[in-house]
Amino acid sequence: MTPTHSPVQLSVQTRQDGKALPLPTPTPPSLTPPVTPTVKDRSAAEQSISSPIEAPAEAKVAQLARPTVWSPLRFPDDVEISRDAHDRPIEFGRGAWSIVYKARLKPCAPSSLAPCTPPSSPTAVGRVLAVKAPLRRDARPVLQAESLTLTRLNLTTGYERHVVPFHGYLAESEALVMSAIPLALSTYIEDTADLARKKQTTATMFNPIQGTDAWQDLARKLISGLGWLHDTAGIVHGDIKPHNILLRPSSSDSDSEDADTFPYDPLFADFSSALDLPMDGAPSPGDTTSRTAMSAFTPPFTAPELLSLASLTSGDVAPTPASDVFSLAATLLAAATGDLLLYPGSSNLQRLAMAREGQQIIEFARSGTNGCRVPRKGVVERIIQPAVCKDTTQRIAPPEWLVLAST
Ligand SMILES: Nc1ncnc2c1ncn2[C@@H]1O[C@H](COP(=O)(O)OP(=O)(O)O)[C@@H](O)[C@H]1O
Ligand SMILES: [Mg+2]
Known part of the structure; x- marks a missing residue:
């Protein structure tokens, strides 16, 4: 279950003094102290x-x-x-x-x-x-x-x-x-894409890999979760991507029976890049500034405004609710096409350059081998387009997005 698409650490500061840390040395933790606690x-x-x-x-x-x-x-x-x-x-x-x-x-x-x-x-x-x-x-x-x-x-x-x-x-x-929730959305996408390739017919090749209704149900569940995270919990996730979403078999009986629904409850995991949204202007304890500086980015899923040269070189890259919306939209696009890399084969640098133009993400995905799964004016485009626009003030917010995904 090792991610096939590991994050690319860009020129993001990992220390206050701005110097890069030495290469990582895995340190196996001692997790089983031999003594029973007194x-x-x-x-x-x-x-x-x-x-x-x-x-x-x-x-x-x-x-x-x-x-x-x-x-x-x-x-x-x-x-x-x-x-x-x-x-x-x-x-x-x-x-x-x-x-x-x-x-x-x-x-x-x-x-x-x-x-x-x-x-x-x-x-x-x-x-x-x-x-x-x-x-x-x-x-x-x-x-x-x-x-x-x-x-x-x-x-x-x-x-x-x-x-x-x-x-x-x-x-x-x-x-x-x-x-333990041993199924990541990334693994589900890869497995479902394999299956869809084997079973592909002209009737299904223009639909998301899991079927339109199941994809839309996944979108609704994830958008509702994001709305909860921002508006009820007051947290920006900061690193939404298929590897950081885990799938728990759906508890509702009707869900598991019905082919039109997505048979899992998607759960957000990996809050290592999360930020507290300011409430009443008061900074919260456990200030997360240093965490922001330490975040790793996965370009195709990272909002273009966080990848600009200015934000990368200043080291002052803070994810926002709007950047979470972009990342979730990119995640949903990958879930529709079955292509975890989102853009067709190019080098890391090219991918970074394309990610900086993330507002064109649907066009980029269309040029990939599974681009036919995102037809013009289709349901995937309708739900994803307003969530990837460049101007963050124009980007759709979860409550409105949920209404759009529910129609
Ligand atoms: N609760 C869990 N149950 C099973 N697998 C998990 C769980 N949490 C994480 N994983 C797996 O471990 C991977 C790494 O975990 P993650 O929290 O994303 O770490 P990191 O912050 O290093 O990216 C995930 O992509 C997922 O495949
Ligand atoms: Mg992770």
């Missing part, structure tokens, strides 16, 4: 779970009042990384900052003399987990900031419908514990 450890962990925030009760009530989070939710138990037949750790995937391992709660050691304390997290023993561990040293602050964002999202009404379930931060290994 009672003291455990109660400390429990305390940190119950008090990462100032006023959780009010935060849940007032949807738009963003909960103030000062420290991340801590994962109170030990996890054990799953291993394959050759004793190698099993990976769900990798990204610019991290490796995501398959894991489980660590069972009590049968030989232990101490009474076996039941796990204090609500996570069931045996349930498969995903543990996101830093891939390199400069990823640690990024993952710490991500754990704060996920903690806050966890406290926002509607979270479970739109965001990957987060269970806490493992301080010792600086890793995030999530539910």
